[in-house]
Amino acid sequence: MNRRESLKLMAVASLAAAIPGCTLESVDKAAARVDGFEDLSKRKPSQMSTHEYTTLSRLVDYIIPADERSGGATDAHVPAFIDFMMEDTPDLSGPVKEALQWMDSASTRLFGSLFVETSEENNHKLLSQIAYPDDVKPDMEDGAAIFTMMRDLTASGFWSSKVGVEDLGYMGNTPQPSWDGCSHEAMEHIGLSYNS
Numbered sequence: 796m797n798r799r800e801s802l803k804l805m806a807v808a809s810l811a812a813a814i815p816g817c818t819l820e821s822v823d824k825a826a827a828r829v830d831g832f833e834d835l836s837k838r839k840p841s842q843m844s845t846h847e848y849t850t851l852s853r854l855v856d857y858i859i860p861a862d863e864r865s866g867g868a869t870d871a872h873v874p875a876f877i878d879f880m881m882e883d884t885p886d887l888s889g890p891v892k893e894a895l896q897w898m899d900s901a902s903t904r905l906f907g908s909l910f911v912e913t914s915e916e917n918n919h920k921l922l923s924q925i926a927y928p929d930d931v932k933p934d935m936e937d938g939a940a941i942f943t944m945m946r947d948l949t950a951s952g953f954w955s956s957k958v959g960v961e962d963l964g965y966m967g968n969t970p971q972p973s974w975d976g977c978s979h980e981a982m983e984h985i986g987l988s989y990n991s
Contacts, residue, residue, distance in 0.1 A: 859871075870958050871953045880952075890944060928943060
């Protein structure tokens with residue numbers, strides 16, 4: 796499966812449920828352009844203002860931060876990926892912009908400053924109120940839906956990138972000289988055993 800096909804499948808799976816009107820055709824059109832646009836690191840935002848792009852960059856790095864194993868979402872150029880997807884998927888543009896506006900509005904209401912201008916501690920306080928949909932308070936349900944959508948977009952961009960693929964340890968179609976099967980511990984964990 797090439798990058799275009801994997802991108803299309805991931806995008807359709809995560810976006811179709813989250814964004815009304817997001818169709819296979821619009822995602823396919825955007826995915827088809829990925830083949831001709833290989834380097835997201837050089838992409839300048841075309842669908843977002845500078846403030847929106849900065850807000851998005853901060854948000855995606857909270858969703859997938861850098862750690863000792865790999866870079867974070869901005870290292871994988873997830874903001875550029877989302878901007879790129881918005882270009883050819885018109886139904887995506889409105890929800891993403893509304894999500895970024897919601898983050899600013901909620902941050903201003905709770906802490907008196909925009910999302911990118913408030914402290915990391917306060918950003919975490921806000922995100923902890925919307926990151927777990929089953930535990931969200933009624934007045935934060937819109938925020939939880941927004942966070943879920945942004946988490947799906949971030950994951951799609953991250954794990955279809957070189958950084959994300961390396962993070963997964965995916966080796967592609969590499970021949971394996973042998974395979975000894977699952978360990979006995981793994982088999983026991985799922986309630987199975989090898990027949991002797």
